[in-house]
Amino acid sequence: MASITQQEVEHVAQLARLDLTEAEKPMFAEQLNHILSYVDQLQRVSTEGVPLTASVVQEDPVLREDNPLECLPMEKALANAPEAHNGFFVVPNILGK
C-alpha cells in the first residue's frame, strides 16, 4: 500500500501548512515513499484485540483543583510576538480583500 504520489505530497503539505518548492516536491515524494515502504512492515504484525497504548508508564491520572493561578503578565506574553499592538497580537488580513 505504500506509495505516495507527488499530488498526495502536495495535499499533505497543504494540510501541514507548508509550501513546497518545485525541487522539494519530488524529493519529499521519493523520501516519504522510501520511509513508508519501510514502515509498511507493521501491517504484517497481528494486533487483533491488542489495545492501543494510551499511557506510557501506568500511573494514575494527575488532576488538580481547578483554581485560577498566576499567569504570565501581558507584557511578557507579548514580548516575543512578531507584531503586537495595544495588548493584542497583530496578524495579516484573515478574510482577504
Add this chain to the structure above:
Amino acid sequence: MSLFKLTLKELQDKFTAGEVRAVEIARAYLLRLSQVEPKIKAYITLTSKETLLQQAKAIDDGLKAWRKTQPLMAMPLGIKDNICTEGIRTTCGSRMLENFVPPYNASVMGGLQNHQPLILGKTNLDEFAMGSSTEHSAFGPSRNPWNQKYIPGGSSGGSAAAVAADECVAALGSDTGGSIRQPAACCGVVGLKPTYGRVSRYGLIAFASSLDQIGPITKTVTDAAILLNAIAGFDPKDSTSAIREVPDFTKAVKKKDVKKLIIGVPQEYFSEGLDSEVSEKVQDAIQVLQELGGTIQEVTLPSTERAIATYYLIATAEASSNLARYDGVKFGFRAKESRELADMYRSTRSQGFGPEVKRRIMLGTYALSAGYYEAYYGKAQAVRTLIQREFDAVFQEVDLLVSPVMPTPAFQLGERLDDPLQMYLSDIYTIPASLSGLPAISIPCGLSTMGLPIGLQLMGRPFEEATVLRAAYAYEQATNWRMKRPVIRT
C-alpha cells in the same frame, strides 16, 4: 590538575571544602571554552564573560554570609537548547526560534537554579531534537571531540560533546528515541534517560510528548546520580510527571558489585547489522558484569525489529501536532510580506523549518490524515503495546537488560545526510526503551580501532533508575574507560 578536567563530584568536593572559589571555576572554564569551542562548536549560545563572572562572584560573596553549599552550587553546566531558560535565548536549533527569549524557566531549570550553578550556555542540537548527528541544526553541526571529522551523535550532540571536551562539567540533554544515550555513546561519556514521568517536561520544547524526557549527560555514573537528584520529581505543571517518591540516587552508586542481579541479554540486539567491534566490546562488558556477580541470562524481545517503524510513525504524528503552534503569531519567526493569514502561516513555516523537520511533519501529518490513521498511527500504537508487553514479561525474569547503544561507532559528518531512513536505522537499540518509557543509561565500554568510543546500554524497570545506576557504577569502577579522554589540539 586543571579544574576543567575534574568530574562533577571532584569539583563539588573541592568547592565544598573551600579549596576553590566559584570565580576560579568560572575563569578556568572561560579559558577552556575560548580554546576548545571554536573547534567543537558544542554551544549555540554562550553566557557572556561578564555575566558569568558576576554570578560566580555573587556565589562567593553569598558563601561568606551563610557557608552552606548545595550539591550543584558553582558547578559549570551546559543546557540543551530545547530547554527554556528565562531571559536566555532558546533556539531549539531552529531558525523558527532564532530570536526566542523564553519568558519563563523550564521546571528543571527552576530546580537547578535553587542550587546556584554556573550555566555556561545552551548546547547545540538537531533542529527540534530531530536527528542523530546535530547535522540538522540550523546553526551547523557540532564535532566529535575524539575526531572532529565525525558526528558527536544527536540530538543532544552539543551537550555530549561539551562534556567530553571539558567545556562544562555536566550537561542536561533530552531523549525522545535515544537523543541522550546515542550522543553519550558517540562521545564516550555517560548519558541517562530517566523513566518517562520521572522528570518534569514543563518548559522542554515539545517534540513527541509521549516519548520526550530530560536527563543528565556527565563524565561519570556518580555525576549522573547527582544531577538526576536535582531534576527528578513530581511537578504540578506537568500532568505526566509521576507522583512517586524520589530516592537519593547517589546512594545507588556505592556498591562495586552486581551480586543478586539478573541481567538479561536480548538476542535481537546482537543480530545482523551490529558492527563486529561494537559487538565484541559489549560482549566483553557482559563478561565483566558476570565477574562482578551478576547472573547473565539470554532473553528474547521479538518485536524489537518493529520498533523503528513504530517509533517513526508515533513520534512524527506527535511532532506534526506539537509543531502546529509555530504559525508566526504569538512567538518565533514570521515571514515578511504576507498579504493574508493563511499565506503567512505557510510562508512562515516553509521558511522557518529546515528539511528534516518538514519531512517529519509531512510523515506525521500523513500518518494522521483521513483514510490512513488506522493503518499507520493506530497500528503503530497497537504494536507499541506489544513492545511494552514483551518488556513487562522479560522484566518478570530479569532485573536489567544489557545491549549496545548503537550498531556502529560514530559515523562521519555528511555520511548519512542524503538518506533519512539510514539515519533513522541507527536508533534501533535506543528506541524500544523510549517506546516503553523505561530508564536506560549509556556508559563507555571501549574504543574502536579508529579511536572512537563505544557505548554500553543498561535498561531497567520503570522507576528503577537506582538499579540501572548501581550496575553502571559497578561496571565503571571495574574498568578504566573513563580515564581515556579525547585529546583536542588547541
